[in-house]
Amino acid sequence: MRLAGVKQLVSVCFSLTITAVCLFGSAGRLDWSNAWVLLGLSLVTGLAFTVGRDPELAAERRNVKAGKSSDKVLVGITVLLGPMAVWITAGLDDRFHWSNGISSLAFTAGLAAAVLAAALIAWAMRSNRFFSSVVRIQKDRGHTVVDGGPYRFIRHPGYAGMSVFILVTPLILGSYWALAPAAATASVIVLRTIMEDLTLHNELDGYADYARRVRYRLLPAIW
Numbered sequence: 509m510r511l512a513g514v515k516q517l518v519s520v521c522f523s524l525t526i527t528a529v530c531l532f533g534s535a536g537r538l539d540w541s542n543a544w545v546l547l548g549l550s551l552v553t554g555l556a557f558t559v560g561r562d563p564e565l566a567a568e569r570r571n572v573k574a575g576k577s578s579d580k581v582l583v584g585i586t587v588l589l590g591p592m593a594v595w596i597t598a599g600l601d602d603r604f605h606w607s608n609g610i611s612s613l614a615f616t617a618g619l620a621a622a623v624l625a626a627a628l629i630a631w632a633m634r635s636n637r638f639f640s641s642v643v644r645i646q647k648d649r650g651h652t653v654v655d656g657g658p659y660r661f662i663r664h665p666g667y668a669g670m671s672v673f674i675l676v677t678p679l680i681l682g683s684y685w686a687l688a689p690a691a692a693t694a695s696v697i698v699l700r701t702i703m704e705d706l707t708l709h710n711e712l713d714g715y716a717d718y719a720r721r722v723r724y725r726l727l728p729a730i731w
Contacts, residue, residue, distance in 0.1 A: 516558040517558075519554075519558060520551070520554035520555060520558055523550070523554060524547060524550060524551060524554065526588075526592070527546070527547060527550055527591075527595060528543075528547060530592050530595035530596050530599065531543040531546070531547070531595050531598070531599050531681075532599070533596075533599065534595070534596040534597075534598075534599025534600050534602075534603065535598075535599035535600075535602045535603050536599075536603050537602075537603075540599075540602055542598075542602075542615070542680060542681045542682045543599070543602075543681065545619065545680060546677065546680050546681060549619070549622060549623070549626070549680070552626075553626040553629075553630070556626070556630045557629065557630055557633060578703070579642055579643040579700065579703065579704075580642070582696055582699065582700045582703075583641065583642055583700075585693065585696045586670065586693060586696050586697050586700060587641075590674065590689060590690075590692065590693030590696060591674065591677075591693065593689035593692075593693070594674065594677050594678060594681075594686045594689045594690050594693065595677075595681075595686075597683065597685055597686040597688070597689055598677075598678060598681035598682070598683035598685070598686040599681075600685075601681075601682075601683040601684075601685045601686060602681070602682065602683065606683075606684075606685050607682065607683050607684045607685055609682055610679065610682050610683075610684060614679050615679060615680060615682065617676075617679065618676040618677070618678075618679025618680045619676075619679075619680055621672055621676040621679075622672075622673050622676050622677065622680060624672070625668075625669040625670070625671075625672035625673040625676070626669065626673060627669075628658060628665055628666075628668060628669035628672075629665075629666055629669035629670065629673070631657055631658050631665070632657065632658050632659070632665040632666040632669065633666070634657070635654065635656050635657025635658060635659060636654045636657070636659065636666075637649075637654075638651050638652075638654065639666060643700070643703060643704045643707050644707075645707070645708075645711045645712055651712060652712075652713075652714070653712065653713075653714040653715050653717075653718045655718055655721070655722070659722065660722065661722070661724075661728055662722065662724050662725060662726060662727070662728055663705065663718070663719060663722050663724065663725050664701050664704065664705065664725050664726055667697050667698075667700065667701045667704075667725075667726060668726045668727070670697050671694045671697045671698070671726065674690050674693050674694055674697070675687075675690050675691065675694050677690060678690050698726070701725055701726060702725075705719075705725055
Protein backbone atom coordinates (compact mmCIF):
# COMPACT_ATOMS: atom_id res chain seq x y z
CA MET A 509 0.00 0.00 0.00
CA ARG A 510 1.32 3.44 -0.86
CA LEU A 511 2.24 5.84 1.93
CA ALA A 512 -0.65 8.15 0.98
CA GLY A 513 -3.10 5.27 1.38
CA VAL A 514 -1.67 4.41 4.81
CA LYS A 515 -2.06 8.03 5.93
CA GLN A 516 -5.66 8.05 4.77
CA LEU A 517 -6.47 4.86 6.70
CA VAL A 518 -4.76 6.24 9.82
CA SER A 519 -6.86 9.39 9.51
CA VAL A 520 -10.07 7.35 9.33
CA CYS A 521 -9.08 5.22 12.33
CA PHE A 522 -8.14 8.29 14.37
CA SER A 523 -11.49 9.91 13.63
CA LEU A 524 -13.38 6.74 14.58
CA THR A 525 -11.42 6.50 17.83
CA ILE A 526 -12.42 10.03 18.85
CA THR A 527 -16.04 9.27 17.99
CA ALA A 528 -16.03 6.02 19.96
CA VAL A 529 -14.42 7.60 23.04
CA CYS A 530 -17.00 10.40 23.08
CA LEU A 531 -19.95 8.05 22.58
CA PHE A 532 -19.07 5.18 24.89
CA GLY A 533 -17.30 7.35 27.46
CA SER A 534 -20.33 9.57 27.96
CA ALA A 535 -22.79 6.65 27.83
CA GLY A 536 -20.74 4.60 30.28
CA ARG A 537 -21.26 1.38 28.38
CA LEU A 538 -20.18 -0.43 25.22
CA ASP A 539 -23.44 -2.30 24.49
CA TRP A 540 -25.12 0.70 22.86
CA SER A 541 -26.41 -0.46 19.49
CA ASN A 542 -27.20 3.04 18.17
CA ALA A 543 -23.61 4.09 18.71
CA TRP A 544 -22.31 1.02 16.88
CA VAL A 545 -24.60 1.83 13.94
CA LEU A 546 -23.18 5.36 13.78
CA LEU A 547 -19.61 4.05 14.01
CA GLY A 548 -20.27 1.58 11.19
CA LEU A 549 -21.72 4.31 9.03
CA SER A 550 -18.79 6.58 9.89
CA LEU A 551 -16.32 3.86 8.91
CA VAL A 552 -17.95 3.31 5.52
CA THR A 553 -18.25 7.03 4.79
CA GLY A 554 -14.74 7.74 6.05
CA LEU A 555 -13.32 5.17 3.64
CA ALA A 556 -15.47 6.54 0.81
CA PHE A 557 -14.19 10.07 1.51
CA THR A 558 -10.50 9.18 1.73
CA VAL A 559 -9.39 5.90 0.14
CA GLY A 560 -8.41 6.32 -3.49
CA ARG A 561 -8.61 10.09 -3.31
CA ASP A 562 -6.33 12.23 -5.47
CA PRO A 563 -3.05 12.59 -3.47
CA GLU A 564 -2.94 16.32 -4.30
CA LEU A 565 -6.43 16.80 -2.91
CA ALA A 566 -5.56 14.76 0.19
CA ALA A 567 -2.56 17.02 0.80
CA GLU A 568 -4.71 20.10 0.26
CA ARG A 569 -7.30 18.91 2.78
CA ARG A 570 -4.56 18.41 5.38
CA ASN A 571 -3.26 21.94 4.80
CA VAL A 572 -5.58 23.67 7.28
CA LYS A 573 -3.00 26.36 8.07
CA ALA A 574 -3.35 27.76 4.55
CA GLY A 575 -6.96 28.84 5.08
CA LYS A 576 -8.26 32.27 5.98
CA SER A 577 -7.77 33.07 9.67
CA SER A 578 -11.44 33.94 10.10
CA ASP A 579 -12.37 30.43 8.97
CA LYS A 580 -10.12 28.41 11.27
CA VAL A 581 -12.37 28.72 14.31
CA LEU A 582 -15.39 27.70 12.24
CA VAL A 583 -13.49 24.67 10.92
CA GLY A 584 -12.82 23.52 14.46
CA ILE A 585 -16.49 23.84 15.37
CA THR A 586 -17.93 22.11 12.31
CA VAL A 587 -15.39 19.30 12.09
CA LEU A 588 -14.58 18.55 15.74
CA LEU A 589 -16.22 20.52 18.57
CA GLY A 590 -19.75 20.49 17.16
CA PRO A 591 -19.86 16.75 16.40
CA MET A 592 -18.22 15.98 19.76
CA ALA A 593 -20.93 17.97 21.53
CA VAL A 594 -23.58 15.93 19.69
CA TRP A 595 -21.93 12.60 20.54
CA ILE A 596 -21.38 13.44 24.21
CA THR A 597 -24.88 14.86 24.67
CA ALA A 598 -26.38 11.75 23.07
CA GLY A 599 -24.23 9.53 25.28
CA LEU A 600 -25.31 11.33 28.44
CA ASP A 601 -28.90 11.12 27.21
CA ASP A 602 -28.53 7.36 26.86
CA ARG A 603 -26.98 7.08 30.32
CA PHE A 604 -29.59 9.17 32.15
CA HIS A 605 -32.60 8.42 29.89
CA TRP A 606 -33.52 12.05 29.23
CA SER A 607 -35.27 11.30 25.93
CA ASN A 608 -36.78 7.95 26.93
CA GLY A 609 -35.95 6.68 23.44
CA ILE A 610 -37.27 7.68 20.02
CA SER A 611 -39.37 5.78 17.50
CA SER A 612 -37.94 3.22 15.11
CA LEU A 613 -39.38 5.31 12.28
CA ALA A 614 -37.32 8.34 13.35
CA PHE A 615 -34.21 6.15 13.61
CA THR A 616 -34.75 4.66 10.15
CA ALA A 617 -35.44 8.04 8.59
CA GLY A 618 -32.35 9.50 10.21
CA LEU A 619 -30.17 6.63 9.01
CA ALA A 620 -31.50 6.88 5.46
CA ALA A 621 -30.96 10.65 5.39
CA ALA A 622 -27.41 10.23 6.74
CA VAL A 623 -26.55 7.72 4.00
CA LEU A 624 -27.87 10.08 1.32
CA ALA A 625 -26.02 13.03 2.90
CA ALA A 626 -22.76 11.06 2.99
CA ALA A 627 -23.24 10.05 -0.65
CA LEU A 628 -23.72 13.70 -1.58
CA ILE A 629 -20.49 14.68 0.21
CA ALA A 630 -18.57 11.87 -1.49
CA TRP A 631 -19.99 12.90 -4.88
CA ALA A 632 -18.94 16.49 -4.28
CA MET A 633 -15.43 15.40 -3.28
CA ARG A 634 -15.02 13.21 -6.35
CA SER A 635 -16.33 15.98 -8.62
CA ASN A 636 -14.23 18.81 -7.19
CA ARG A 637 -10.44 18.52 -7.13
CA PHE A 638 -10.36 21.77 -5.14
CA PHE A 639 -12.53 20.43 -2.27
CA SER A 640 -10.44 21.94 0.51
CA SER A 641 -10.95 21.72 4.26
CA VAL A 642 -10.62 25.50 4.54
CA VAL A 643 -11.75 28.60 2.71
CA ARG A 644 -9.00 29.67 0.34
CA ILE A 645 -8.41 30.35 -3.35
CA GLN A 646 -5.94 27.70 -4.47
CA LYS A 647 -3.94 29.72 -6.97
CA ASP A 648 -1.00 27.36 -6.45
CA ARG A 649 -3.17 24.54 -7.84
CA GLY A 650 -4.76 26.45 -10.72
CA HIS A 651 -8.08 26.92 -8.97
CA THR A 652 -11.02 27.15 -11.38
CA VAL A 653 -14.80 27.03 -11.06
CA VAL A 654 -16.25 23.50 -10.80
CA ASP A 655 -19.73 23.11 -12.26
CA GLY A 656 -20.02 19.35 -12.77
CA GLY A 657 -21.52 16.64 -10.61
CA PRO A 658 -23.73 17.99 -7.79
CA TYR A 659 -22.39 21.49 -8.50
CA ARG A 660 -24.85 21.61 -11.39
CA PHE A 661 -27.68 21.89 -8.86
CA ILE A 662 -26.32 23.74 -5.80
CA ARG A 663 -23.13 25.70 -5.26
CA HIS A 664 -22.05 24.05 -1.99
CA PRO A 665 -23.14 20.39 -1.99
CA GLY A 666 -20.47 19.42 0.53
CA TYR A 667 -21.85 21.81 3.12
CA ALA A 668 -25.39 20.69 2.30
CA GLY A 669 -24.44 17.08 3.00
CA MET A 670 -22.61 18.01 6.20
CA SER A 671 -25.61 19.97 7.47
CA VAL A 672 -28.01 17.09 6.90
CA PHE A 673 -25.63 14.52 8.38
CA ILE A 674 -25.11 16.42 11.65
CA LEU A 675 -28.83 17.20 11.97
CA VAL A 676 -29.92 13.55 11.66
CA THR A 677 -27.13 12.10 13.82
CA PRO A 678 -29.25 12.58 16.99
CA LEU A 679 -31.99 10.48 15.41
CA ILE A 680 -29.53 7.66 14.76
CA LEU A 681 -28.32 7.91 18.37
CA GLY A 682 -31.85 8.06 19.76
CA SER A 683 -31.45 11.44 21.44
CA TYR A 684 -33.73 14.44 21.11
CA TRP A 685 -31.48 16.42 23.43
CA ALA A 686 -28.58 16.11 20.98
CA LEU A 687 -30.63 18.03 18.43
CA ALA A 688 -29.63 21.28 20.19
CA PRO A 689 -25.85 21.02 19.56
CA ALA A 690 -26.60 19.54 16.13
CA ALA A 691 -28.68 22.57 15.16
CA ALA A 692 -25.98 24.92 16.49
CA THR A 693 -23.33 23.12 14.44
CA ALA A 694 -25.50 23.23 11.31
CA SER A 695 -25.90 26.99 11.85
CA VAL A 696 -22.12 27.37 11.83
CA ILE A 697 -21.97 25.36 8.60
CA VAL A 698 -24.45 27.81 7.06
CA LEU A 699 -22.24 30.70 8.23
CA ARG A 700 -19.22 29.03 6.59
CA THR A 701 -21.25 28.65 3.41
CA ILE A 702 -21.99 32.39 3.37
CA MET A 703 -18.35 33.30 4.00
CA GLU A 704 -16.99 30.92 1.38
CA ASP A 705 -19.52 32.03 -1.20
CA LEU A 706 -18.51 35.68 -0.68
CA THR A 707 -14.83 34.76 -0.98
CA LEU A 708 -15.41 32.87 -4.21
CA HIS A 709 -17.48 35.74 -5.63
CA ASN A 710 -14.75 38.26 -4.84
CA GLU A 711 -11.61 36.26 -5.60
CA LEU A 712 -12.27 33.40 -8.03
CA ASP A 713 -12.52 34.24 -11.74
CA GLY A 714 -15.76 33.05 -13.31
CA TYR A 715 -17.56 32.33 -10.05
CA ALA A 716 -20.01 35.22 -10.39
CA ASP A 717 -21.13 33.88 -13.79
CA TYR A 718 -21.47 30.39 -12.30
CA ALA A 719 -23.56 31.78 -9.42
CA ARG A 720 -25.93 33.37 -11.90
CA ARG A 721 -26.42 29.98 -13.57
CA VAL A 722 -26.70 28.00 -10.33
CA ARG A 723 -28.74 30.25 -8.07
CA TYR A 724 -28.95 28.21 -4.88
CA ARG A 725 -26.24 27.67 -2.28
CA LEU A 726 -27.53 24.74 -0.20
CA LEU A 727 -31.21 24.03 -0.84
CA PRO A 728 -32.59 23.90 -4.41
CA ALA A 729 -35.47 26.35 -4.91
CA ILE A 730 -35.00 27.73 -1.37
CA TRP A 731 -31.50 29.20 -0.69
